[in-house]
Amino acid sequence: MTQYKHVALIGLGLIAGSMSLAMRRAGMDVHITGTARSAETRAKALELGLVDAVFDTAAEAVKGADLIVLAVPIGAMGTVAAEIAPHLKAGATVTDVGSVKAAVVTAVAPHIPDNVHFIPGHPMAGTEKSGPEAGLAHLFDNRWCLLTPPEDVDQNALATLKSFWISLGAMVEEMEPDHHDLVAVVISHAPHLIAYTMVGVADDMSRVTKQEVVNYSAAGFRDFTRIAASDPTMWRDVFLHNKDATLEVLGRFTEELFALQRAIRTGDGDFLFDYFTRTRNIRRSIIDAGQDTDAVDFGRGPHAEDET
């Protein structure tokens, strides 16, 4: 197992920026090249030191790279793969950080030459911010990176990629692409769509003013707006490319919502109480697993406790 000497980041947003900062933090002896669609993003990434060299095209950025990370919206993955294919070094590994896996495999795999390894990935971490300035060196610490390697994957290439993610702070798990896509809907895509929906409803209620929604948002709504502030392009592509699993989970969601709605209409307090008690328990498991803190959150920022 070797270490990557040259990593190319295709797309320079929150995830690629965080990967660069995490590589620097780990003290990796690595040359980082990169590209992004907009000249402004390319200049900003260079200025922030996220890349050692920046290129106008993905074709140039990948030349000589051992690891190529596709960190563009899902809908752009196929085009980028076609562009870089002729320029990939023999023995290199191509991975991605897309939130959907089956669609990425379909779009990218046909373009990858036989002498290059393609191992799709999805680091399950993020914030509501986007762009190169949004990167955080510790974004992946104690978070899971899911890899969906093909059955005939080169074991050395897989071990090297796993080791790379662990160096960035992550834990690594392997999964089938289809199963990944269903899990991702439950824990990420559906919650985002529902948050977007609720914010849309609030924005659109004619009998409640926008000022009322904003002023009184601390009562729960605020947390939805945080989730619904995520990058619109990224999320459009996620839903367009993970259609079946999304529609399946939304169907379950609606069924469940109707059951609660019916309990409200008929005044079935026991049903509501039991439901709310059951959902409370799962939070304890998440805190125990180190995936959230038990600190109360009420929108006051890091030093709220100091104010008392």
Add this chain to the structure above:
Amino acid sequence: MTQYKHVALIGLGLIAGSMSLAMRRAGMDVHITGTARSAETRAKALELGLVDAVFDTAAEAVKGADLIVLAVPIGAMGTVAAEIAPHLKAGATVTDVGSVKAAVVTAVAPHIPDNVHFIPGHPMAGTEKSGPEAGLAHLFDNRWCLLTPPEDVDQNALATLKSFWISLGAMVEEMEPDHHDLVAVVISHAPHLIAYTMVGVADDMSRVTKQEVVNYSAAGFRDFTRIAASDPTMWRDVFLHNKDATLEVLGRFTEELFALQRAIRTGDGDFLFDYFTRTRNIRRSIIDAGQDTDAVDFGRGPHAEDET
């Protein structure tokens, strides 16, 4: 306008506890009595210094009080009002902190003697914790407390109650009970119900294990579990007592969700992109209004930034 010399807290949970701590912080010269249904809560509140004296019954706790705060679940408001009515001091003010107002007016007002003022209220602040230990002195700072006074309210009594809430850190607004109840559904009740629903769906998906949901929750789901960890009794009562407004907003929510679902099914990327862009803007307004911070939230607690 005078100040309260004796405040009685009926119910000693998150809100009553925070009110006590905020009164102490403001340096009010006030005697605080209280009661709670469970002996354990009463003992804990006394131990924490939230009350100067604790009583087994609400009837005893309100004796001689200038301000009586009903801080019990909505469904218990009427019973408590009936119990305390014969023991209220002439000229005293009764208020409450319930999340629903029309139902509280209906349940409480008939019991209040003519020589006592009843001014319902709802401080729009909270955390996902409950119980007397959950109190925070700064919970109400820069948050809105909505009052729904009757038309013939005594102006002195109203001014004194407003001044009291301002001393606790809050801003005060008056509103009609029915309008309050609709606003509350949009910014609080519906988001909570939807979060409970999504957590219920995740808990119930047979093809996704509970361990997967817990491990990968950092991708959005985690924020829903925080909201869905709120007190089950409180929320059961909220939905049972604000039925019409809840069902109206849920109807709008479902309509909106179906529009997004249809866009996903038909592959209408423009519809999705425009929707996600619009909802992003409302977050900026909330941050500008000081109702949330712009700090990224990814579940790492107050000192996350120090880890880099």
